[in-house]
Amino acid sequence: MKALKNTWYMAGWVHELENENPLGRKIIDIPIVIYRGDDGELAALFDRCPHRFAPLSKGRIKGNNLQCGYHGLTFNCEGSCVDNPEGGHPPKSAYLNSFPIVEKDNIIWIWMGEKEKFDVSLIPDYSIHNDKSLSFLYGHSFVKSNYELITDNLLDLSHTRYIHPGFGGENYEYDHTIEVQEQEIYSKYYVDSSPNSEIGEAMFPTKGQAVDEYNDMRWNLPASLQLEVWFTKPGDKKENGAVNWAAHILTPKTKHETHYFWASGVSKESPLDDKTHLNFLLQAFNEEDKPMIEACYERMSGNEFWDMKPVVLKVDSAAVRARRTLNNAIAHEERSDNS
Ligand code: FES
Ligand SMILES: [Fe+2]
Numbered sequence: 001m002k003a004l005k006n007t008w009y010m011a012g013w014v015h016e017l018e019n020e021n022p023l024g025r026k027i028i029d030i031p032i033v034i035y036r037g038d039d040g041e042l043a044a045l046f047d048r049c050p051h052r053f054a055p056l057s058k059g060r061i062k063g064n065n066l067q068c069g070y071h072g073l074t075f076n077c078e079g080s081c082v083d084n085p086e087g088g089h090p091p092k093s094a095y096l097n098s099f100p101i102v103e104k105d106n107i108i109w110i111w112m113g114e115k116e117k118f119d120v121s122l123i124p125d126y127s128i129h130n131d132k133s134l135s136f137l138y139g140h141s142f143v144k145s146n147y148e149l150i151t152d153n154l155l156d157l158s159h160t161r162y163i164h165p166g167f168g169g170e171n172y173e174y175d176h177t178i179e180v181q182e183q184e185i186y187s188k189y190y191v192d193s194s195p196n197s198e199i200g201e202a203m204f205p206t207k208g209q210a211v212d213e214y215n216d217m218r219w220n221l222p223a224s225l226q227l228e229v230w231f232t233k234p235g236d237k238k239e240n241g242a243v244n245w246a247a248h249i250l251t252p253k254t255k256h257e258t259h260y261f262w263a264s265g266v267s268k269e270s271p272l273d274d275k276t277h278l279n280f281l282l283q284a285f286n287e288e289d290k291p292m293i294e295a296c297y298e299r300m301s302g303n304e305f306w307d308m309k310p311v312v313l314k315v316d317s318a319a320v321r322a323r324r325t326l327n328n329a330i331a332h333e334e335r336s337d338n339s
Contacts (some may be wrong), residue, residue, distance in 0.1 A: 006113030024057025037064030043077035145297035187318030203243035222251035
């Protein structure tokens with residue numbers, strides 16, 4: 001599939017590796033196996049044994065190595081075959097591609113491009129996950145859509161009025177601004193003195209009084225987003241209100257399917273309990289956003305977005321900017337590959 005390669009993709013949450021089994025995950029159409037060796041280091045390898053093509057993710061971790069679950073060829077963290085238990089030296093052709101992998105802010109990041117170009121300073125900031133005053137819920141689901149359609153959804157929150165009654169619904173009357181800082185885009189929605197939404201009331205109860213609401217969505221290449229939400233009394237300072245931080249990180253599985261990694265954190269003092277919090281998230285995403293995005297993608301019938309000449313509205317400014325930034329980065333990478 002056409003995708004940016006020299007970039008960081010989220011491969012999973014760090015806690016997904018806690019059960020000591022290798023983790024198989026397809027990213028931009030490439031099968032990857034991730035495991036943690038006895039030395040505590042993460043490794044990421046191409047998830048297909050060069051012998052009979054078994055997924056290594058069905059194998060087992062042995063020390064710092066990974067053993068194929070079919071006939072036992074064993075590979076080190078760099079992908080070299082270091083043991084053939086059936087006898088004889090492993091042939092030189094028995095190797096797997098390896099990928100740079102980093103864990104940061106409870107996220108496993110993988111670099112799918114040229115190894116010599118990997119740069120940890122390009123990992124987007126999710127250090128809020130380390131804030132001990134907050135309590136986070138984490139999840140992973142799949143969307144049957146190209147990832148850019150989901151980016152559009154997250155940067156254009158005007159849809160709240162139509163499909164998210166619990167997040168304000170018809171009261172979601174906003175001022176929208178966008179800010180661009182190099183390759184980082186902010187899409188900011190401000191709702192001035194409006195009836196509190198259901199989730200607002202659960203996080204910042206006002207018993208019928210109006211609130212101001214700030215929804216600041218940040219976008220980083222290729223599709224890593226973070227939403228910062230504040231509820232305050234009208235005109236009051238943010239620090240007197242209630243905050244919600246939400247990661248929305250999209251990793252293309254294939255051209256037609258996307259890993260959607262999400263996290264949502266509120267103050268440990270928040271009246272919002274975990275069960276209610278989770279219900280709000282699942283209702284909004286699984287029942288409201290996801291079916292609409294999948295239905296839109298189905299209607300696109302495999303055609304390219306711009307080829308379909310979509311109507312562009314004022315509120316699409318951040319989404320269009322993100323699409324252009326990503327397309328330019330992909331085109332630049334393709335030009336460098338061909339030169
Ligand atoms: S398929 Fe892996 S060792 Fe045979
Ligand atoms: Fe939504």
